Amino acid sequence: MKKFSRFNFSPTIYLLVSVGFAFFSYILIQVVYSVENQKYINSKLLDLQDQIRQTFQIHFLSLLLWIGIIITISLLSRAAVTRYIKNENRLRSILNTAVDGIITIDEHGIIEDVNPAMERLFGYSPLELVGRNVNMLMPEYYYSRHDKYIQNYIKTGVAKIIGIGRESVGRRKDGSEFPIDLAVSEMRIENQRKFIGLVKDITVRKEIENELEKQLKWKVSLAEFNLAVDQSHEIRNMLERTMQVASIALPASAGACIALWNGKINDISICSSTFMEEHEQQALQRFIYSTKDVPRMISGCKPVIKSKISKPDQLLVGSFIKSYLGVPLCVENKVLGVLFAFEGKSRRYCQDDVEFLQSLANRAAISINRVNLHDDLQSSNALLAVQQGEMRALLDSTSEAIGLVSPEREFIALNKNFYEWFGIEPPVVGSLRFTSFIEQANLIFEKPGLFLSTISRSINDLTGQFEKMFIQVWPERRELKIFSTPVRTDDGHHLGRLFVFHDVTREQEASRAKSEFVSTVSHELRTPLTSIYGSLGLMNGGAAGELSEQAKTLVNIAYQNSERLIRLINDILDIEKIESGRMVFMNKPTLLNTVLTHSIEFTHTYAEQYGISFNLDNSYPQAMVYVDSDKLVQVMVNLLSNAAKYTIRNDIVEISISRQKQKMRVAVTDHGPGISRQFRQHIFQKFAQADMSNTKKKGGTGLGLSISKTIIEKMGGEIGYHSRINHGSTFYFLLPEWQPANDEEGN
C-alpha cells in the first residue's frame, strides 16, 4: 500500500497520459506514412532497399503503438485497484465511526455483520451478535411481527419496513428497551438476498417529542379547563373538572382530591375526589385531617412533593398510593384549599409536573374565588333587594312624602306619598327626574318661587337643617311643613339632602281652631270681667260714693282677684300664641331707658302695696335695642312685679344696666330670701311657682317667667338669674345692642 502510494495519481491523469501517448504514436505513424507515401508517389523510383526499410519502419511504429496501449491499460488497472482499496477503507471507516448502528442479516434473520455502533447501542459485542438471529435485539413481543415482515416481503415483495424505515423498539443486552429508528434496505450478493439495517437510537428525540406532547396536552387541558370553568357558576362542577384534568393530564393515575379550607384552623373539608368507594373516602378523610402537608401548604402556600412513600401507613388513603403531589389553591395571597394528585407507583415529580398542577390549582382557585364572589354578590344583591324592599315599605308606610336628592340634583329615593301627593305618575323605569319635579312645582305650590329658591339653596348646603311651611295648592290643598337635613353615610360621605314633607293641614286647622277657641273664650271671659273689674274699680276708687270700711275691704278683695283673673287670661293667651307660633314681634330700634321707665311706671303702684320702691341706675341712657317694645315692657313688668312680690317688705329693688361686649344687660335685683335650690331647675317652666302657699298669697299665675324667657329669646337675647339664699336674687336679660349701622345692613 505504501509503495503505491508514491504514484498515487488520480485515474484521470493515468487515462490522459495513456490516451496522449497513443495519440502521439498514431500521429507519428501517420506523418511518417504520409511523407513516405508522398515520396513514393512523387519519385515512383524507390528502390527495394528503400521498400524494405519502409516496411521495417512501419512494423516498428506499430510495435511502439502496442507497447503504449499495454502501458496505458496497465496504468489504468492499477489506478482502479488503488481506488477500490481506498473506497473500501473509507467505507470501513465510515461504518466503524458511524453513530448509528448498521447490521447486515440474511434472509433468515441471521446476523452477518455489525458495526461498532451496534455494540454501543445494544451492549452486545460483534462476536455475540454475528451468527445469531436478529430477534435478540428486539423485545419478545416484536419477534413474530419481525419474522412476518421478512417472510411476507420475500413472498409478496410488499415492503413495510424494507426500503421505508419506521420507528421500533430495541432491546439491550441488559433487557432494557429503547426507541429506535430502523431503516432496512435489501441487496443481493452472489445471488443471495441480504438485508442491511440502519439503527438509530431516538431516545432523546422521543423524550423531547414526549415532553412537547405533554406540554401541548397540558396547555390544551388548561385551555379547555379555563373555557369550561369560565362558563360554570357551580363550584361542584368546577372541582370535578379540576380533578378530571389533574387525573388525566398530569396524570394522577391513583386519583385526586380537593379539600377546601374556610380560613379557620383545622376547618378543612373534602369537597370532591375521584375516590368512589366508601372505605377510600374514609381513608382520604383521615389522610386530609392527619397529614401535616395540609397545614404546611396552607401556611406556606407552597406545593408538597412525596415521590416515594417510605412508610405506607403514613398515607392512610391506602397502600396502593405510592407517591403524591399536593398544591395549594391560592388566589390573591389567600389560600382556599389544597389539591392532591396521587400515584400508585413511585414517581419522581419534575418541576414541570409541579408547575402544571399549580397552574391548574391557581386557575381553579381563581374560578372558585370568582364563583364565591359571584355567589356573595348574588347574596348581597338578594339581601340588598330585601333591604331595599324593606326600606321601600318603610318609606311608603310613613305618613310623610319623602325625597332624597343627590348633590347632582337627581332623586335618589322617593316614596309613594311623594308621587301621590304631588300628582306625579311614577316612571316605569328608574326614578323621577328632579328637573321634572321642579317644572311641576310651579303648579303645585302657592309660592313656587320661594319653594324653588329654598330647595335650590339647601341642596348646596352640606350642613344646615331647616323646617319651613309651604302651602300646596295642586292637586289638592295641603299645608306642608318641610323638614330638610343633609344625609351622610357612616363613613362621612355626603349622600344628598333629605326633604320630608309633613302634611300639617289638620294640625294647622286644629291649632287654628284651638287658637280661635282660646281667643273666643278669652274674649267671652273678658267681657263680663270688664264689667266686674270696671265696677269694682269704680267702687274701689270712690267713684260710686263713700263705702263702709268692711265694704271697702270686700270690694278691694274682689277687685284684686278680678285683676288676677285678667292676668291669668292674658298669660294663657300669650302662652297659646307662643306655642302656636303666632306671637308676632314688631321689632324696631328702641331706647332701652324708655322701656325701663315705662315698666317702672306701670309697676310702681303694684309695688307700693308691698312697700317696695324701684331704683333705676342707668349709665347708658342712650343705649338702644332692636325689640318689640311692648313685649320687652311685658318682660320687664314681669321681672319687677316678681321682685316686688318675692322680696322683703320695704325693699328697694335695684335696676341696673351694663354693657357686655355688644350686648346690653338689664338686671333686676332684690334683697329677698332668694330662690330655693329645689325650685331653680323649674324656674322657667310653665306654671312653675316657688311656693304654692306663697303663690296664693302673692296671686301669680306661674307663667310669667316662661313667657319672658320665650320673648327674650325670640328677640335674640338670653335670660338668666343668680340667687343666694337670704341675700336676694338677680334676674337679668341680655339683648344685642342696636347700632345705626345695623339698620343700614337690613334691620
Added chain:
Amino acid sequence: MKPLKKIMLVEDEADIQTVAKMALEITGGFQVEICGLGGEALMKAKSFSPDLILLDVMMPDMDGLSVIKSLRDNSSTVSIPIIFMTARMQSQDVLDYDQLGAIGFIAKPFDPMQLSATVKKIWEEKG
C-alpha cells in the same frame, strides 16, 4: 287743639256701657253718648258729632272694623279720631286697627279709674 269733650262709646254690652260711661264722666268729665250697635253709631256720629269715638270690635250687627271703614268713607265722619276698646288684642288685630286709621286701642278689661287718663293721653299724642 280742640278740647276733648264729647265721646261716643260704641259698645253692645250694657254693663260695660254703664261702667265705661260712669268712668269717663266721673273721672274725665266727658259728655258720653252710647251706641249699642254699629249701624246706630254711623248715624249718631253725624248727629252727635263726637270729638272721639271709643269703638268696640265684636258687635252683633256689624263689627268695629266695618264701622271704622264706613266712618272713614263718609266725609262728615272721616276726621273723627277713633280708639278701639276691645278684648281682641292679638298681634294681627293690633296691626289691623293701626292700618284702619285708629289712633290707639285700649284693652279690655280696662282700669276704670285710669280710663279717662288713658283716653286723654292717646288723644293728646295722636289725636
